[in-house]
Amino acid sequence: xxxxxLAIPLIEMTIAGAIINASVHFIPVGGAPAAMATSTGVxxxxxxxxxxxxxxxxxxxxxxxxxxxxxxxGIALILVSGAISxxxxxxxxxxxxxxxxxxxxxxxxxxxxxxxxxxxxxxQKPYVTPGTTGHGVPTVCFISxxxxxxxxxxxxxxxxxxxxxLGLSPALAGMLAVGFFFINAVLASxxxxxxxxxxxxxxxKKMPNGVIASTVASLLFGIIAVAMAL
Amino acid sequence: MSHGGGGHATELYPExxxxxxxxxxxxxxxxxxxxxxxxxxxxxxxxxxxxxCVAGAxxxxxxxxxxxxxxxxxxxxxxxxxxxxxAVAGVLIPKALGxxxxxxxxxxxxxxxxxGYIVGRLTVNPVGMKIPIMVRSMTYLSVAGAMALLGFTTxxxxxxxxxxxxxxxxxxxxxxxxxxxAGMAILHPFNACLxxxxxxxxTLTLAVACGLITWFVFSVxxxxxxxxxxxxxxxxxxxxxxxxxxxxxxxxxLHVPEIPKKGE
Numbered sequence: 001x002x003x004x005x006l007a008i009p010l011i012e013m014t015i016a017g018a019i020i021n022a023s024v025h026f027i028p029v030g031g032a033p034a035a036m037a038t039s040t041g042v043x044x045x046x047x048x049x050x051x052x053x054x055x056x057x058x059x060x061x062x063x064x065x066x067x068x069x070x071x072x073x074g075i076a077l078i079l080v081s082g083a084i085s086x087x088x089x090x091x092x093x094x095x096x097x098x099x100x101x102x103x104x105x106x107x108x109x110x111x112x113x114x115x116x117x118x119x120x121x122x123x124q125k126p127y128v129t130p131g132t133t134g135h136g137v138p139t140v141c142f143i144s145x146x147x148x149x150x151x152x153x154x155x156x157x158x159x160x161x162x163x164x165x166l167g168l169s170p171a172l173a174g175m176l177a178v179g180f181f182f183i184n185a186v187l188a189s190x191x192x193x194x195x196x197x198x199x200x201x202x203x204x205k206k207m208p209n210g211v212i213a214s215t216v217a218s219l220l221f222g223i224i225a226v227a228m229a230l
Numbered sequence: 231m232s233h234g235g236g237g238h239a240t241e242l243y244p245e246x247x248x249x250x251x252x253x254x255x256x257x258x259x260x261x262x263x264x265x266x267x268x269x270x271x272x273x274x275x276x277x278x279x280x281x282x283c284v285a286g287a288x289x290x291x292x293x294x295x296x297x298x299x300x301x302x303x304x305x306x307x308x309x310x311x312x313x314x315x316x317a318v319a320g321v322l323i324p325k326a327l328g329x330x331x332x333x334x335x336x337x338x339x340x341x342x343x344x345x346g347y348i349v350g351r352l353t354v355n356p357v358g359m360k361i362p363i364m365v366r367s368m369t370y371l372s373v374a375g376a377m378a379l380l381g382f383t384t385x386x387x388x389x390x391x392x393x394x395x396x397x398x399x400x401x402x403x404x405x406x407x408x409x410x411x412a413g414m415a416i417l418h419p420f421n422a423c424l425x426x427x428x429x430x431x432x433t434l435t436l437a438v439a440c441g442l443i444t445w446f447v448f449s450v451x452x453x454x455x456x457x458x459x460x461x462x463x464x465x466x467x468x469x470x471x472x473x474x475x476x477x478x479x480x481x482x483x484l485h486v487p488e489i490p491k492k493g494e
Contacts, residue, residue, distance in 0.1 A: 169396070171401045182310065187357060209358065224345070
């Protein structure tokens with residue numbers, strides 16, 4: 001293959017890694033405290049949430065890629081398909097989690113990291129149980145999660161497209177995209193260091209560090225992937 | 231959520247020793263799986279490659295005891311992410327460069343070392359993980375993950391020849407099975423055993439059991455009856471030992487001496 005057709009997938013993979021890392025920072029991850037409804041977000045770790053949504057996005061992208069091919073319209077459709085699949089997956093996860101928090105545990109969804117919800121303008125602080133850091137999935141976290149899922153789906157789909165362009169078989173491209181997704185999602189979760197509520201959380205400002213780390217890691221991944229396709 | 235409870239329990243064997251044994255055994259296993267006839271590759275290769283899972287699980291124990299803040303599974307998954315790349319690259323790069331495919335396991339080892347080291351540096355420098363052994367552990371985990379992935383898939387295919395490997399392991403999706411089974415074998419032992427009463431012997435026993443059941447899963451997929459029987463028997467021995475140990479240690483916690491009353 002000539003230099004240009006190798007360089008474009010390399011650039012795409014680098015960008016995809018940065019997008020995946022950024023996307024994880026939007027997802028409301030509550031971790032173990034949220035599983036006991038003493039922290040805002042969905043009660044599981046970053047890796048699991050991002051992986052669940054990201055893989056669904058990847059599947060959506062792969063199905064679309066098998067149908068439309070890699071023309072310019074095709075690529076746009078693959079990206080959209082990845083984003084929508086990922087958003088549906090995370091949206092359902094958050095919705096069911098919310099139902100359990102509200103009707104099962106019996107808590108009011110409330111964000112701890114903001115005085116009033118930036119989207120609905122509802123006051124949050126009076127509803128936070130003393131001794132906890134919020135509970136449930138309030139509107140701002142839900143919207144933030146949907147944005148994150150869309151970005152994650154786009155990132156995963158972009159990485160998949162890049163590997164298809166390198167001439168790898170769909171099965172191989174999918175497998176490598178899974179590994180690629182995990183590296184970037186875990187780097188992001190180490191950057192967050194536990195729990196995050198969404199874009200209104202102060203920890204969100206740490207995002208550039210994670211994006212830099214992912215860009216370097218994705219570039220390395222891309223170089224090795226290009227060496228495979230020579 | 232991922233605190234190692236009481237920190238590090240005393241070590242039965244040093245980490246480097248277990249890691250070295252695990253990598254050497256799995257390397258030997260991969261070559262044997264390649265050279266031995268097809269009906270023996272899963273029996274011998276699978277058994278030896280289980281050692282890579284044990285080595286990985288032991289490193290997870292060491293690093294996750296510091297408290298990752300994101301749960302033990304995260305480090306198991308990143309190790310398998312790096313391992314997938316290294317294992318696939320190790321098989322496909324010799325084909326691209328036109329050199330003999332027998333360098334594949336060595337090449338996988340080198341790529342895993344490089345990727346693990348760089349990703350480990352990244353978790354320390356821009357990301358800011360404050361675990362002193364992070365770089366070393368990421369390097370070790372990357373190698374263990376890559377060896378486990380390449381080993382089990384090679385034992386399944388019975389050959390390292392790129393075209394056979396692509397048709398047998400990659401296009402059939404066996405690599406995805408290896409990803410999750412080897413991943414569970416690496417991350418599960420410490421995740422299950424962590425806590426104030428964690429002991430190295432118990433975690434290692436569970437790690438051995440997890441490695442053996444991964445081998446069993448691959449024997450079932452390959453429909454290799456002898457491997458299935460051998461692996462399930464070995465697994466049962468290790469697992470019964472683990473359960474007995476757990477009961478014994480749980481008993482030690484339950485029967486604490488009575489707390490002395492105030493004023494006595």
